[in-house]
Amino acid sequence: MASQRKFFVGGNWKMNGNKASIDGIIQFLNAGPLDPNTEVVVSPPAIYMEYVRGKLDQKIGVAGQNCYKVEKGAFTGDISANMIKDIGCEWVILGHSERRNVFGESDQLIGEKVKYALSQGVKVIACIGEKIEEREGGKTEEVVYRQMQAIVDNVAADQWANVVVAYEPVWAIGTGKTATPAQAQEVHQKLRAWIAKKVSEPVANSLRIIYGGSVSGANCKELGGQADIDGSLVGGASLKPDFVQIVNATQ
Numbered sequence: 235m236a237s238q239r240k241f242f243v244g245g246n247w248k249m250n251g252n253k254a255s256i257d258g259i260i261q262f263l264n265a266g267p268l269d270p271n272t273e274v275v276v277s278p279p280a281i282y283m284e285y286v287r288g289k290l291d292q293k294i295g296v297a298g299q300n301c302y303k304v305e306k307g308a309f310t311g312d313i314s315a316n317m318i319k320d321i322g323c324e325w326v327i328l329g330h331s332e333r334r335n336v337f338g339e340s341d342q343l344i345g346e347k348v349k350y351a352l353s354q355g356v357k358v359i360a361c362i363g364e365k366i367e368e369r370e371g372g373k374t375e376e377v378v379y380r381q382m383q384a385i386v387d388n389v390a391a392d393q394w395a396n397v398v399v400a401y402e403p404v405w406a407i408g409t410g411k412t413a414t415p416a417q418a419q420e421v422h423q424k425l426r427a428w429i430a431k432k433v434s435e436p437v438a439n440s441l442r443i444i445y446g447g448s449v450s451g452a453n454c455k456e457l458g459g460q461a462d463i464d465g466s467l468v469g470g471a472s473l474k475p476d477f478v479q480i481v482n483a484t485q
């Protein structure tokens with residue numbers, strides 16, 4: 235992690251939890267102690283977001299796991315960035331690989347969602363990452379640059395401070411098969427160089443690029459110690475007290 239970028243750890247609970255188990259998570263998060271130099275954001279299922287926001291220490295952010303690209307309307311089952319804000323939350327995860335690959339969301343739709351969320355003052359954790367066959371076919375860079383381009387096209391120059399990019403190789407998500415710190419660092423470093431070229435040097439230097447994919451208490455320090463890895467987006471381990479250790483990875 236480079237010192238000018240604040241370490242960022244997100245906990246993506248995905249479609250897990252009920253009020254009883256969520257109370258347990260809130261308890262260990264509020265008890266911490268959490269490194270004050272790390273920005274922490276958790277992302278409960280939409281139906282529990284307000285409940286979590288009401289009970290969680292205010293220094294921990296709460297994010298939606300997704301939202302649509304307009305304020306309101308006939309979009310059954312969806313929520314808007316405006317609703318996320320209305321309940322006192324300020325972040326949303328967009329483009330997660332499960333949205334892309336289970337629900338068929340395209341680069342273009344994700345770009346439009348990023349644009350709308352930012353326009354409403356909701357900060358975005360934008361996810362990208364290649365599938366195993368893409369990595370094995372030597373297409374990792376092509377895929378992540380293509381996904382990143384759709385995001386870049388939708389972020390205005392003055393909005394980059396409200397964006398965190400999460401590199402999550404699909405083959406490492408929920409598999410226990412983490413990218414090695416060197417594999418992750420290689421992609422992060424290439425992405426940062428690509429952003430310097432396509433956006434600007436200052437944005438590339440200040441943008442937090444976090445890693446996701448089987449991050450755990452056991453591997454978080456080594457991953458977080460890489461020059462271009464500015465934190466993590468944690469799935470499974472964010473439901474357990476291990477998450478506190480991951481937040482404190484740079485201590």
Ligand SMILES: O=C[C@H](O)COP(=O)(O)O
Nearest residue numbers: 246407408447448469470
């Ligand atoms: O958003 C989080 C990622 O999908 C990682 O999930 P995981 O830590 O369970 O592999």
